[in-house]
Amino acid sequence: MSRFLKGAIPSPNIWNTPRIYELENRAVDPDGLAEAAMASIRPWTAATVLDIGCGTGYHLPSLSATAARVIGVEPHDDLVRLAGNRCRALPNVEIHRATAQTLPLPGSSVDVAVARWAYFFGPGCEPGLAELSRVVRRGGAAFVLDLDATRGAFGRWFGQSVPSYSSRAVEAFWTRQGWSRRPLDLRMVFERRADLEAVLRIEFTPAVAERAIAETSGLEIAYPNVLRWKLF
């Protein structure tokens, strides 16, 4: 059996080094801007929330604190297991081994769908968008939160690490799909310099990571993101 489902887009940062990715998740957005922005558009109190590409399930406990039911979907076997361990004591959380393209859910069963740092949502993800249209109920919303590679040092480092990535093509794709967008100026704030450096090393190619480390003083990194959403 393969360790991940067909249709999964490799995410080397979390697939190969989930412990370091955990440090990244802990550092990102200490101000809670992302959840506040999403909740201001479509709150999920007492609602059914779907986290697509939930990884190790880092965000499931906070979603489950106010939602009635939280469903995590993740195609990588090891991460499904880690997410299950994390959420074992949470009765309103369930995890499924699945992809965005084949959601194991009935139609009109979700109020709010979220995909964070989900590069599988971009040009070519029409099957995933069709699944969102099928499972999200009328009155619901779908959110995709991702790095804004057009802004800041982080965007520049990303562009140098993944030269094939075209911000223009990504933007044009979402415009064609009719999704709304809002820039979010997130931050990563670390407790230890060694953690910041380890995270930069899993996000960028070795040469770019060393440049990023040299350019970054202290414990904080600006992390420009863009929140995209569609109301159903």
Ligand SMILES: C[S@@+](CC[C@H](N)C(=O)[O-])C[C@H]1O[C@@H](n2cnc3c(N)ncnc32)[C@H](O)[C@@H]1O
């Ligand atoms: C960068 S990680 C982010 C994980 C998680 N959202 C978080 O915030 O911690 C991207 C995740 O998307 C998953 N993924 C990749 N392709 C996918 C697909 N086609 N459908 C659903 N998830 C996918 C990866 O396995 C990985 O766990």
